[in-house]
Amino acid sequence: MDYIERGTKSYKQTALAFFAAGFNTFAILYVVQPILPDLTEYYGVTPTAASLSLSVTTFTLAISMLIFGSISEAVGRKNIMIVSMLTASILCILTAFSPTFGSLIVMRALQGVALAGLPSIAMAYLGEEIHPRSLPGAMGLYISGNALGAVFGRVLAGVAAGLWGWQFGLIGVGVVSLIATFIFWYALSPSKHFVKREFNxxxxxxxxxxxxxxxxxxxxxxxxxxxxxxxxxxxxxxxxxxxxxxxxxxxxxxxxxxxxxxxxxxxxxxxxxxxxxxxxxxxxxxxxxxxxxxxxxxxxxxxxxxxxxxxxxxxxxxxxxxxxxxxxxxxxxxxxxxxxxxxxxxxxxxxxxxxxxxxxxxxxxxxxxxxxxxxxxxxxxxxxxxxxxxxxxxxxxxx
The missing domain is CATH 1.20.1250.20 (MFS general substrate transporter like domains)
Known part of the structure; x- marks a missing residue:
């Protein structure tokens, strides 16, 4: 059935692509967590209000994930994931220029919608394209990308905020996420075993x-x-x-x-x-x-x-x-x-x-x-x- 197997060039490229994808998603998702004190001071809001900058993102992500997986069954996997990563990366950079706290919340809510296009589809793609005996390794690299992205996004944003201001933290994570998006686009092969289904x-x-x-x-x-x-x-x-x-x-x-x-x-x-x-x-x-x-x-x-x-x-x-x-x-x-x-x-x-x-x-x-x-x-x-x-x-x- 021409599945991707461990040890092949295709496997290495696919593993790299999903490592970059997991890194992109979780770096952007949690980028605001270490800068909540900065947002509180900059916008003059309470810590509770500042926490909404993460809460709205995870909430819109949660809702959107229920939909994106089914949409991908009708239109395919790779393109949705690329658009998801690219959109989220650009929005992350633009969030640094939010003039008001309300506009920042809107941008973060939109990022949640954009980010949902990857985790809801990633495991479906891997399950379809990777040989069953090689799947645990590929899944492990994807999950490692998730973990490292979550750590990197928090640390980079916090360090940059301490040195130059919280805006530079968001811009830095957004730029790195853009690079991860292009790695994903270049390394990932189009689906070979995807079977289109009607969205119902x-x-x-x-x-x-x-x-x-x-x-x-x-x-x-x-x-x-x-x-x-x-x-x-x-x-x-x-x-x-x-x-x-x-x-x-x-x-x-x-x-x-x-x-x-x-x-x-x-x-x-x-x-x-x-x-x-x-x-x-x-x-x-x-x-x-x-x-x-x-x-x-x-x-x-x-x-x-x-x-x-x-x-x-x-x-x-x-x-x-x-x-x-x-x-x-x-x-x-x-x-x-x-x-x-x-x-x-x-x-x-x-x-x-x-x-x-x-x-x-x-x-x-x-x-x-x-x-x-x-x-x-x-x-x-x-x-x-x-x-x-x-x-x-x-x-x-x-x-």
Whole structure:
């Protein structure tokens, strides 16, 4: 069937293309997180309002992802992904010139729509074009690009903001993302195994509603909502704490986001641990470790905050990878739509949690944010217990 196999030139080019794509998407998505204090000061808005610059992007991304995947079934994969990356990169640069906070929010909302064209399609393309035995490696490089892009976007934006101003951070990330877009366009081959299907809104809606009627899937979706809501709210406000309470410069604070590289390590380690101890035990462990990290960040010291962030991040990535992986096991059919719904709840959780934490920040500061996050994870742990109870009683859902 002429699939792309590991070791070939086509495989290397495809892997490079999707590494660049993941880098582009997540660098732009999270670029504003380290500069939230700058936006607060520059536009004269509250930290809660400033957090909307990330929340609106993840929310429009969540909604748009439900649509773009189905559109690509009718019109093809590569062109949508290229337009998505190019548009998001240009909008990222233009955002630096936003005259008002309202215009910045509009630009960030549009970026969410543009960015949705890649993650909703990337895995479909890889699944169609890469040989099954070579697929895990290609997926791994794409996910690595996601992680490195998320770290790079945060660090570059924060360092540039500290040295020259937050506008240069956005411009820098936008320019690098443009380069990644051209690498993607040049390296990726057109689809060979894509089969065009008619876009049917009714069938899409029916598939989505059927998944929502499955209590096991709904619990997994809500767990994803709570997990990313906790992650984003924690990292949204840690920069405020380190800058305001410990008088650390923006340039130095930005390097805190390197902690996200712990996610790559935890993903590698958890694979072996799951094989040894099982998914249930490791998901429990991931959530409990994350809660322990949230407790430690309450100790008023820079080093304990950093240690707590590392512990939380390690546990978060274990919990998220296992929760998202379980969606594919539980879904009877239309697994792509089930995954899209999980990502919808996941990124909606980012929007809700990131903004809701601002309310707690205004009322109770870092303590309020941390207690909100601990409550989120305790609820997540409770939902997982309910999930296991239902799974035992309705075993036919598990396939």
């Amino acid at each position: 809104v009714k069938d899409l809606f029916k598939s989505l509603t059927e998944h929502l009627k499955n209590p096991l899937l709904l619990i997994l979706f809500l767990m994803g909502f709570l997990l990313l809501g906790t992650n984003v709210s924690l990292y949204n406000y840690v920069s405020f704490v380190l800058i305001e309470d410990f008088n650390i410069s923006q340039t130095i604070v930005s390097w805190v986001y390197m902690i996200f590289l712990v996610g790559v390590l935890s993903s590698m380690i958890s694979g072996n641990l799951v094989y040894r101890y099982g998914k249930v035990m490791m998901l429990y462990t991931g959530i409990i470790v994350a809660v322990a990290g949230l407790i430690i960040v309450l100790i008023p010291s820079v080093w304990t905050i950093v240690a707590g962030l590392i512990l939380f991040t390690f546990g978060f990535f274990i919990a998220h990878s296992l929760t998202s992986g379980w969606v594919g096991n539980i879904a009877h059919s239309n697994k792509a739509q089930a995954s899209s719904l999980y990502l919808f709840f996941y990124y909606t959780g980012s929007s809700v949690g990131g903004t809701l934490a601002g309310v707690f920040w205004m009322q109770s500061g870092w303590l309020g944010v941390s207690l909100m996050n601990i409550s989120f994870l305790i609820l997540c742990l409770t939902l997982f217990m309910v999930f296991l109870y239902l799974l035992r009683r309705r075993i036919w859902y598990f396939k």
